[in-house]
Amino acid sequence: xxxxxxxxxxxxxxxxxxxxxxxxxxxxxxxxxxxxxxxxxxxxxxxxxxxxxxxxxxxxxxxxxxxxxxxxxxxxxxxxxxxxxxxxxxxxxxxxxxxxxxxxxxxxxxxxxxxxxxxxxxxxxxxxxxxxxxxxxxxxxxxxxxxxxxxxxxxxxxxxxxxxxxxxxxxxxxxxxxxxxxxxxxxxxxxxxxxxxxxxxxxxxxxxxxxxxxxxxxxxxxxxxxxxxxxxxxxxxxxxxxxxxxxxxxxxxxxxxxxxxx
Ligand SMILES: [Mn+2]
Numbered sequence: 001x002x003x004x005x006x007x008x009x010x011x012x013x014x015x016x017x018x019x020x021x022x023x024x025x026x027x028x029x030x031x032x033x034x035x036x037x038x039x040x041x042x043x044x045x046x047x048x049x050x051x052x053x054x055x056x057x058x059x060x061x062x063x064x065x066x067x068x069x070x071x072x073x074x075x076x077x078x079x080x081x082x083x084x085x086x087x088x089x090x091x092x093x094x095x096x097x098x099x100x101x102x103x104x105x106x107x108x109x110x111x112x113x114x115x116x117x118x119x120x121x122x123x124x125x126x127x128x129x130x131x132x133x134x135x136x137x138x139x140x141x142x143x144x145x146x147x148x149x150x151x152x153x154x155x156x157x158x159x160x161x162x163x164x165x166x167x168x169x170x171x172x173x174x175x176x177x178x179x180x181x182x183x184x185x186x187x188x189x190x191x192x193x194x195x196x197x198x199x200x201x202x203x204x205x206x207x208x209x210x211x212x213x214x215x216x217x218x219x220x221x222x223x224x225x226x227x228x229x230x231x232x233x234x235x236x237x238x239x240x241x242x243x244x245x246x247x248x249x250x251x252x253x254x255x256x257x258x259x260x261x262x
Contacts, residue, residue, distance in 0.1 A: 016120040016255040018173050019046070021077075021246035022237040024053030024218020027086065028068045037071035039245035044075045047248060048117040053218035053237050054084030054128055054179025056100065065096040069103035078115050079105045082126040084179040084219060108177065110160035112167050120255035122175065123168025127161050129180030129217070130154040132200025139196060158202050165210035172255055174212035179219050182207060185227030186236035187220050204229045213251055 007014070021043045028036050043050065057064035072079055087096055097107045106113050108126025115122050132139045132154045141151040161176065168174050181187055181199030190198060198220050207215055208230035215229070218238040225241055227234045237247050 014255060015252055016118045016172070017250055017252045018048050018117045018120065018122055020049045020051055020175070020214075020249045020251065021047040022051045022053060022216050022235070022249060023239055023242070023246045024179065024216070024236070025055040025084065025221060025238045025240065026052065026068075027055055027058045027239075028064050028071070029058040030063075030067070033067040033071065036068070036245075040071045040075050043246050044077050047077060047246075049115060049122065049124075050075070050077050050079040050246070051124070051175070051177050051216060052079065052081035052105075053177055053216050054082045055086045055218060056081060056083065057087055057096065060087045060090040060092065060096055062090075062092055062095055062099065065092075065099040069099050069105075072100065072105050073103040075104070080113055080115075080124050080126060080177065081105050081107050082177050082179050083107065083109050083128050085128075110157060110164065112164035114168065114171060117173070118255070120173055121171045122173040123171030124175045124177055125161055125164030125168060125212070126177040127157045127164070127203075129157050129178040129182065129199060129203050131180065131197050132202055133196030134184040134199070134201045137192075137196040139200075154200050154202055158200075158206060161203060162206040162209075165206050165212060169210065172253060173251055174210070174214075176207060176212050176215040178203065178215070178217040181217050181220055181223070181234075181236065182215065183227050183229045183234050186217065186223050186225070186234055188224040189222045190220050198223070207232055207234075213253070214249060 110127035
């Protein structure tokens, strides 16, 4: 005798796999626009999400944003991105965001988004992050207004991360996308004298608290690929670090988040 049923019981949640292609520091310009477009065409449809960890452009120029938009426009895989310091350089951040969003890229600066992948909600919290340093090189909240402004700007990014993670707490898959590094481990290879400009461990606090499944960042071109913070895996997906156009992550887990309150 054979008995068929219509799914798995509550105690045996079905496993879902989410495939994510990630890259930071693509730095689109005239020089690489065609190669970037080809890389997007090649990855399209082979993954569920494409995540870009900032420094989308070389100098944040309108023409560079347009080149990225042309590369992303035909892509059917959802693309989400954060900005990097280079994307701010030319003073046309808003136009850059509008241009790439018109091509279907969701820019989280900062922000939170969810996408349904294979029946599971994937929550993505994105923020550029900012400078501030690590034990031994912390920028203090002290002194000149401009310096305290920098401290406050990092604080606003930390707050956005905290709020975003709170918002997606019920998502079975939760990802944090940054440009600046939240830990020093993935900066190893960069001169230690500049680590304070490459990230801030203040960004790590909400990650440790909320325990997302995956943290991605860029910015540290000469840094290391892999680290962790409070048991959460952190990857530096800067293109020079990964040595390829995209790094693909495969997350497998229950499509249902365990309820916190019964
Ligand atoms: Mn950068």
